[in-house]
């Protein structure tokens with residue numbers, strides 16, 4: 384296997400994939416490698432500048448064509464296996480490229496799946512050509528894992544709705560032109576009383592409350608909605624369907640978080656291998672030491688398992704297995720936890736050179752951390768997996 388590839392070519396040859404996926408993997412791999420110098424330059428820009436530029440560049444290269452598909456081929460470029468392959472390659476190359484791709488795809492997906500023809504026509508062409516950046520706003524400071532507890536209110540009036548409240552930790556929050564906001568409308572209690580709204584960022588009353596700087600820099604913000612009036616046709620799907628829309632989205636994207644984790648981890652493992660093969664030690668090289676070999680082997684086993692679980696989840700989803708959300712959670716949980724361990728082991732093998740600010744191991748160490756938190760923490764994944772097991776058991780017993 385060539386060390387500059389973001390994929391394990393033997394996994395790509397498995398029957399889970401067809402030729403279109405293999406071609407996509409080759410093309411996105413080439414696209415990323417052609418930009419090796421650019422990835423170094425990304426850190427000279429602000430995360431906001433980089434985010435806006437990368438969304439445009441990904442769009443111009445056709446990587447968002449599935450957001451406004453003109454053919455079956457365009458639509459197929461957004462199947463689960465393709466999304467996972469894209470994230471794996473982009474994460475291998477550069478965190479911010481993966482972030483730009485994933486948040487734009489994540490924000491457009493509720494529209495693709497639940498939008499009216501009119502809403503799709505209004506927003507999706509801009510999202511596909513990169514002129515309109517999206518953000519998906521569910522979390523609040525007091526409501527993260529417990530989505531059903533969110534309090535941002537949308538009061539119904541004759542003209543539409545009036546939004547009041549705050550959202551927290553929103554990816555692309557400081558650069559988005561369109562927010563998909565989950566708000567409490569009160570059709571029922573808890574999760575039954577939530578509705579999704581499409582809110583252009585320039586709507587009076589909507590604003591960035593505060594930009595937040597996470598350990599891996601990116602556009603990230605708290606948002607405020609103060610007497611923010613939106614028309615009836617800002618509702619996405621039906622009133623009261625907001626919780627289902629949010630969960631449907633997260634179930635779909637969790638496996639892609641696992642794919643990004645595999646990309647970061649493979650980069651760390653490749654870098655560690657290259658380092659220990661050349662680092663002189665005790666008259667030989669670090670790789671001659673048995674404990675170093677054991678660490679490399681451990682990384683390889685974990686990478687294989689993570690990669691295969693992500694591949695399986697994507698394949699289950701693409702073939703229409705209704706139990707795919709459980710596989711999506713399994714893939715996210717295992718791949719993100721394993722990637723954290725692999726990257727930590729890589730830092731260890733680099734020794735002091737691995738903790739130098741902005742060195743590759745140090746960057747990966749910061750970049751991987753939030754994947755175990757967003758789109759459902761590892762603990763939430765455990766609960767989801769156990770819940771699905773219980774439901775399967777109950778169904779088999781009937």
Ligand SMILES: Cc1cc2nc3c(=O)[nH]c(=O)nc-3n(C[C@H](O)[C@H](O)[C@H](O)COP(=O)(O)OP(=O)(O)OC[C@H]3O[C@@H](n4cnc5c(N)ncnc54)[C@H](O)[C@@H]3O)c2cc1C
Nearest residue numbers: 519520521522526527528552553554753756757758760762
């Ligand atoms: C980089 C990043 C990007 C993000 N992007 C977005 C975004 O674009 N849009 C958005 O809406 N949100 C976003 N978030 C927010 C993210 O979804 C939340 O951080 C996440 O849901 C966890 O919520 P919380 O931070 O409030 O933690 P909490 O829910 O308060 O959890 C704190 C701890 O308690 C544990 N815990 C919670 N419930 C249980 C339970 N039932 N059993 C056992 N343990 C439990 C958690 O696992 C965690 O360890 C982002 C977060 C990060 C870090």
